[in-house]
Amino acid sequence: MKIKPIYIFIILVISYLIYSFTLYYNSFSKVEVKAYSNEKAIEGRLVFQKYNCQDCHQLYGLGGYLGPDLTNVYKKYQQNDVILKAFFKGGMQQMPEFNLTTIEENQLIEFFKMTNSSGSADPRDYQFFPSGMIEQKDKK
Ligand code: HEC
Structure with a gap:
């Protein structure tokens, strides 16, 4: 039995569409942006940017x-x-001193709650050299 090329082509196109659909459907619907699921935390991030806290602090x-x-x-x-x-x-x-409103303070707290819940910072020690280079200290 000989299959016409047009049928093979149609089957391939349909498989491609089904495959793409399942792939993207799963990746779009199940993505959980946990870090930004909290509205107040997002606003807190904006407060953090507005007052340039990052100029002196690290995240x-x-x-x-x-x-x-x-x-x-x-x-x-x-x-x-x-x-x-x-x-x-x-x-x-x-x-x-920052003249933050109570709302801004609460938003910042939510933001720090969020960063804290995302994990702990690396506690390793670093050695600073006069050249500006840093190196991890040997583990004791
Ligand atoms: C001009 C630099 C500067 C800016 C801008 C700044 N800070 Fe600070 N902040 C400091 C310094 C320096 C300390 C540490 C003071 C000390 O230990 O006596 C500190 C300490 C803190 C602490 C206590 C941290 C700890 O581990 O003890 C918090 C919380 C804090 N800052 C939040 C903020 C927030 C929120 C903003 C923005 C609204 C901000 N800071 C902007 C310089 C700054």
Whole structure:
């Protein structure tokens, strides 16, 4: 029996469509953007950008180095919102005072909750050289 090429072509096109559909349907519908599922956390991220907190602070190790990394700051202060809000409002030493509204403070707290829930920063020690290079210290 001889199959006409047109049928083979049609079967291939249909298989291609079914395959593409299942592939993309699954990848689009099941993608869970957990980090950004919280509206307030997204707004907190914008507050963080608006006041240029990143100039002095790092998130996930990236940012300015005048202040500490804030990725897990929520855990550092025992998830105590009051202490964190005092930092935002009062500043200290080289940290300027910010006149944040209560809403902005709450949004920032949500943002730090989100970064904290995404994991802990790498606790490894780094050695700084005068040349500006950094190197991981040997594990003891
Ligand atoms: C001009 C630089 C600068 C900017 C801008 C800045 N900070 Fe800071 N921040 C610091 C410094 C320096 C410290 C550490 C002060 C100390 O240890 O005495 C600090 C400490 C903190 C702490 C306590 C962290 C810890 O681990 O103890 C929090 C929370 C914080 N800042 C949040 C913020 C937020 C939120 C913003 C933006 C609204 C911001 N900072 C903007 C310099 C800055």
